[in-house]
Amino acid sequence: MPKLVANDIATVLKKRISSGEWIENGRMPPERDLASEFGVARNTVRRAVSFLEEDGTVVRHVGRGTFLTATNPASMAAVVGRMEGTSPADMMEIRQLLEPAAASFAATNASAMELNAVREAHKIACEAQDMPTFEHWDAEFHHRIFACSRNEFLKEIHNLMRILRNQAPWFEMKKRSFSEERRGIYCSEHQTVLDALLRRDPESASQAMLAHLKTVERNLLGR
Amino acid sequence: MPKLVANDIATVLKKRISSGEWIENGRMPPERDLASEFGVARNTVRRAVSFLEEDGTVVRHVGRGTFLTATNPASMAAVVGRMEGTSPADMMEIRQLLEPAAASFAATNASAMELNAVREAHKIACEAQDMPTFEHWDAEFHHRIFACSRNEFLKEIHNLMRILRNQAPWFEMKKRSFSEERRGIYCSEHQTVLDALLRRDPESASQAMLAHLKTVERNLLGR
DNA sequence: AAAAATTGGCTCAATATTGGTTCAGGGAGG
DNA sequence: CCTCCCTGAACCAATATTGAGCCAATTTTT
Structure with missing residues (x-):
């Protein structure tokens, strides 16, 4: 004990x-x-x-x-309590609203240093040898994009999503959906997002992020 | 081993x-x-x-x-703590992402009873004689649209926004921005949203909501 | 009304827990 | 033999828990 x-x-x-x-x-x-x-x-x-x-x-x-x-x-406490029961489907729906917007904001607002941090997270994720490391840096990639969106509220909503995604029902789902092939796809999709950010192209960044999230949703929810 | x-x-x-x-x-x-x-x-x-x-x-x-x-x-608690410092500008930006989507979902998913509740909130707001009553039913109108979006997570994010908007800095701002003329504009914009919902037209509902939020933002932030 | 008991607010020194660091040795494989 | 890693131990520094005592507000008993 x-x-x-x-x-x-x-x-x-x-x-x-x-x-x-x-x-x-x-x-x-x-x-x-x-x-x-x-x-x-x-x-x-x-x-x-x-x-x-x-x-x-x-x-x-x-x-x-x-x-x-x-x-x-x-x-506030009650809201947080109810949020813990959020279903993956509901959250994916909202991610598809917020993350493309975050990517778009980031393309416009990010500093060179912040973009570098995004690139670094992407690099480490691609080179990761095991699933937990990949998981972690994949999440970090998304997080760092929110971090340079220059919208504090958006950042905090993403923090909430992050915490929720680290709780029990998601673990199983992520484990089931993981495969070497999918990891490769995620990396290449992240690359597309990153390229758009580096080109400072909000529209492309948003589209690339949306495409990525559609892939994630298919893998996670099996649709 | x-x-x-x-x-x-x-x-x-x-x-x-x-x-x-x-x-x-x-x-x-x-x-x-x-x-x-x-x-x-x-x-x-x-x-x-x-x-x-x-x-x-x-x-x-x-x-x-x-x-x-x-x-x-x-x-979790830390996140909601930090959220309390959300600036009106940041929140308006996110409202413009989420509320049109909520309206769109609502147009698709709402039951007739739920739409009736939306209509009722709109009616009471329009007939309100004083600012607190209008305030309350205006908020209720938006809330009831989220309520029939059929996305629990989205509903809870809106609950968070509601709580934040009821705190001190917002209260002042709303008082300053209130006028009889603006109330009329809000009512007619709500009407447009409601009509689109009743027609079950997601695209129009989304657009009408976005237009409304642009108006609110202009009034609130004076741009 | 007065006295006693209950309960949270607070302080402080002593002790325990826990990560940070170093060092001398041992064993396996090149 | 040399290198690399693990072992075992000791000590340091930061933080937490303990145990005791006293105070102040409130309730209960006398």
């Missing part, structure tokens, strides 16, 4: 809360009780609860206790 | 990571634990982990541990 640290305890607490524990009166047990239950010092529990407090999951009152915040469906 | 060397261990670790191990809190076991698990010296594990660090799979912190990049749940 791994040692529990504050972060782990925060995770456990979140799970319990989202599974409806303590919901009847919206009140969490006292920190001292949690500490003895988890077998850690009270300070550690305090840090864990602080995390929950920071992201608005709970509110603390001296002398009264720690309370679950009313579950507001429009809260 | 051949003797394990650093490279082999790196491969095993990558496999474990890509199969979702340690994903719940994004933290790898301490090097000393891995060493005893694999039955090798800690130095060897260190070299293996160094490979993962080099290709960016993992980040190490003295005293804290080794963490998977881009997969820790805390990063």
Whole structure:
């Protein structure tokens, strides 16, 4: 059994809360009780609860206790929770909206240094010997294009997509869809995107990215 | 079984990571634990982990541990945190990407009941006597279009945008940009969108929505 | 109303955990 | 013999946890 640290305890607490524990009166047990239950010092529990407090999951009152915040469906936390159930099909649909646009913005706005970073990620991905390394640098290629789109909000949406794609249901799918042949296709498609970026050609960049995402979608969802 | 060397261990670790191990809190076991698990010296594990660090799979912190990049749940919270600083210009840019698409999806996918809900929101907004009421039903009009786009992820992104737009800097901006004349323009543009939806015409719906957002952008950002 | 108990807020020094580094040795293969 | 890699150990530096104590706000009991 791994040692529990504050972060782990925060995770456990979140799970319990989202599974409806303590919901009847919206009140969490006292920190001292949690500490003895988890077998850690009270300070550690305090840090864990602080995390929950920071992201608005709970509110603390001296002398009264720690309370679950009313579950507001429009809260950031709730949105994030629901996003975790995003289906691959839905996400691919949105990727096909956002990534061509990001590529187009990048062709216009990127600095030479940023484009170099994109080129580098592409190069490493092409030369990767194993699937995890390829995976990682493939994702990095896309990420770096968003990074030079000069739209902060777009970048953050992509970060969300990245996180979601690293979660359970996607793993299986990516593993199944991987093959040496497909890797070659992805590399050549990335090359087309990169060339358009280097030519500073927004229209071509957008089209090339869209074409690439269609390929990815076919491979991933088997259509 | 051949003797394990650093490279082999790196491969095993990558496999474990890509199969979702340690994903719940994004933290790898301490090097000393891995060493005893694999039955090798800690130095060897260190070299293996160094490979993962080099290709960016993992980040190490003295005293804290080794963490998977881009997969820790805390990063979700970090993303939405950063989103709070989104500039109106950036968000308008993305709205112009997503809302026309949402309108297009809605024209194809919406049920008659859902379209009725859109129509109702439009009607109440047009008849609204005061700015907060108009504001609310204007937002509701857009929201209900997303609601029938049949893409859960898109809906949640729109929820995020809604939350952000209800925060302080936006509120001021909306107050400044409001006028009776503009309200009339918005209503007639909404009408055009609604008509296209009712005709089940994705292309027109998308175009009408884009035109509307251009107007909003001009008013909001004064361009 | 007063006293006692409960509960979160806070501090601090001691201890434990964890990655970073170095070094002397050993064994396998050229 | 030489080279390369692994072993085992020790120590360092950054960070986290511990355990204890006291305070302040609130609730419960007397």
